[in-house]
Amino acid sequence: MFSRIKEEIAVVFERDPAARNTWEVITCYPGFHAMLVHRLAHRLWGGGFKWLARFISHLGRGLTGVEIHPGAQIGRRFFIDHGMGVVIGQTAEIGNDCTLYHGVTLGGTSWSPGKRHPTLGAGVVIGAGAKILGPILIGDGAKIGSNAVVVKSVPPGATAIGIPARIVESHDTQGRFAAYAVARDVNDPVAQALHELLDHCVENDHRIEHILAELKRLGGRTDEQRRSGFDPEHLNRIVD
Numbered sequence: 001m002f003s004r005i006k007e008e009i010a011v012v013f014e015r016d017p018a019a020r021n022t023w024e025v026i027t028c029y030p031g032f033h034a035m036l037v038h039r040l041a042h043r044l045w046g047g048g049f050k051w052l053a054r055f056i057s058h059l060g061r062g063l064t065g066v067e068i069h070p071g072a073q074i075g076r077r078f079f080i081d082h083g084m085g086v087v088i089g090q091t092a093e094i095g096n097d098c099t100l101y102h103g104v105t106l107g108g109t110s111w112s113p114g115k116r117h118p119t120l121g122a123g124v125v126i127g128a129g130a131k132i133l134g135p136i137l138i139g140d141g142a143k144i145g146s147n148a149v150v151v152k153s154v155p156p157g158a159t160a161i162g163i164p165a166r167i168v169e170s171h172d173t174q175g176r177f178a179a180y181a182v183a184r185d186v187n188d189p190v191a192q193a194l195h196e197l198l199d200h201c202v203e204n205d206h207r208i209e210h211i212l213a214e215l216k217r218l219g220g221r222t223d224e225q226r227r228s229g230f231d232p233e234h235l236n237r238i239v240d
Helices: 002-015 022-028 028-045 050-064 189-216 224-228 232-239
Strands: 105-107 132-133 158-160 166-170
Touching: 002 022, 002 028, 028 050
Parallel strands: 105 132
Antiparallel strands: 158 166
């Protein structure tokens, strides 16, 4: 038991550069507190003490702002950073070395009994505010971007962003930890299209400015009223 607690403390130092010392982690980190409460509640749940497990989980929710159903299965070295607003459902399964940020929901999409919540493989990182919904699988080492809504399984090592979430390519091959689950140099086609549109708008603005400058040089009107009612025939007369 004490070796597991030491492991939970070591994870905080590994993944949060703001952590200064062990005493601070033990007294000031709600994610660490949430896991202590869940370990106890989960053991009671498995032992058949369902109400007591739920009550302890409820107390932990009030203390930490993290709501974890005692039936959820969570692996080792699990880290919740900041913690507030995290919700983990009853049939959720979380592998070893996973990281969740604040506002994450591992929720269900059905009222039917049985498996209703996501399964996270090892080393998964989920950014702040992301929603992982339904009995889907998030593969080992996958990253979910902040505020993404994921309703389909994500393959191992992939990065998913957006609403609904889509898989994007990442060229960050250095293995660096991405604090909010979005690696550098993400090849997002939507972002690229927006940049292209912006570049096109800027180019058109330059062309319009050039036309107005030529009009002014040739004695044409360049006031705002004339711009809104631009007359091509007048331009042709000036040029002729």
